[in-house]
Amino acid sequence: MTSMALALLLTAQAAPAGSMAALDAEAKRAPPPTATIRYGTDDRRSGELRLPGGRGPFPVVFLVHGGCWSNDMGGMPQLRSLAEAFRRKGAAVWSVTYRRLGDSGAGWPGTFQDVAAAEDRLTMLAKRYPLDLTRVAFVGHSAGAQLAAWAAARPKLPAPWTATIRPRAVAMIDGPAGLAPFVGADAQVCGRPVIAPLMGGTPAQKPAEYRMASGAEHWPLGARQLFVRGELAPFMAPEIAAARASGDPVAVLDPPAPTHFDVVTPSSPNGARVVDWVMREAFGMEAGTQAGAEAARVSR
Numbered sequence: 001m002t003s004m005a006l007a008l009l010l011t012a013q014a015a016p017a018g019s020m021a022a023l024d025a026e027a028k029r030a031p032p033p034t035a036t037i038r039y040g041t042d043d044r045r046s047g048e049l050r051l052p053g054g055r056g057p058f059p060v061v062f063l064v065h066g067g068c069w070s071n072d073m074g075g076m077p078q079l080r081s082l083a084e085a086f087r088r089k090g091a092a093v094w095s096v097t098y099r100r101l102g103d104s105g106a107g108w109p110g111t112f113q114d115v116a117a118a119e120d121r122l123t124m125l126a127k128r129y130p131l132d133l134t135r136v137a138f139v140g141h142s143a144g145a146q147l148a149a150w151a152a153a154r155p156k157l158p159a160p161w162t163a164t165i166r167p168r169a170v171a172m173i174d175g176p177a178g179l180a181p182f183v184g185a186d187a188q189v190c191g192r193p194v195i196a197p198l199m200g201g202t203p204a205q206k207p208a209e210y211r212m213a214s215g216a217e218h219w220p221l222g223a224r225q226l227f228v229r230g231e232l233a234p235f236m237a238p239e240i241a242a243a244r245a246s247g248d249p250v251a252v253l254d255p256p257a258p259t260h261f262d263v264v265t266p267s268s269p270n271g272a273r274v275v276d277w278v279m280r281e282a283f284g285m286e287a288g289t290q291a292g293a294e295a296a297r298v299s300r
Contacts, residue, residue, distance in 0.1 A: 056130025066142025
């Protein structure tokens with residue numbers, strides 16, 4: 001990865017197209033959610049629910065933000081425009097935040113307990129809101145891709161981690177599905193090591209914890225696996241091969257000239273492509289693309 005690409009991942013200066021600053025500016029213009037709901041004891045353990053118009057029940061996007069698993073990067077507000085784009089295409093969206101490095105109790109197991117609790121809260125929300133829990137897609141960006149992949153694997157995990165929701169699809173948008181293979185690369189991408197601090201040690205020191213915390217260690221999931229490749233494409237290639245080898249159905253989207261942030265910026269052609277593609281692959285919903293004439297490449 002070039003130094004310029006890393007700078008785009010780590011800084012927000014002006015607001016050129018495809019930058020973090022452009023994504024943040026667009027997210028600030030998103031309308032408020034239908035409801036903001038705590039699934040834990042404080043705002044660090046909360047989510048924003050967005051419902052489309054109509055009676056439902058609606059398919060559900062469980063949306064997990066990234067930010068290098070750290071509380072000084074990214075966050076739930078950064079994906080508000082993406083959540084709104086999925087809502088406009090007909091999905092209910094449960095976009096969640098969680099304790100991250102720098103927060104008390106974050107890391108293993110606290111961060112993963114939070115994501116699990118946020119996922120489990122969908123069962124309660126479905127009693128009040130018209131959510132179809134037989135049509136759920138887990139979607140994560142950057143570090144959130146790893147957490148979304150792990151949440152999708154929970155039905156295969158032992159208690160207390162197991163879950164009853166079985167997603168139709170999990171979409172990893174320019175981020176890893178596993179943890180151990182990303183050690184070393186995390187310092188390059190995030191500017192400092194973050195995975196060993198997250199897990200309380202290296203893969204050699206904590207092998208059981210790394211296995212439990214990595215969705216990629218539990219393939220096949222029995223769900224469609226969707227990969228959107230952006231600037232982190234080189235790190236994703238081995239996991240895509242492993243997902244295919246597991247026997248799960250796999251689809252890969254390669255938008256033209258992507259950046260790490262334009263793929264989750266719905267006003268950009270690539271962001272529009274990603275939203276439409278995930279809705280089609282996960283739910284079979286043809287929403288019509290807003291993207292320009294240059295086509296993205298899809299492989300299976």
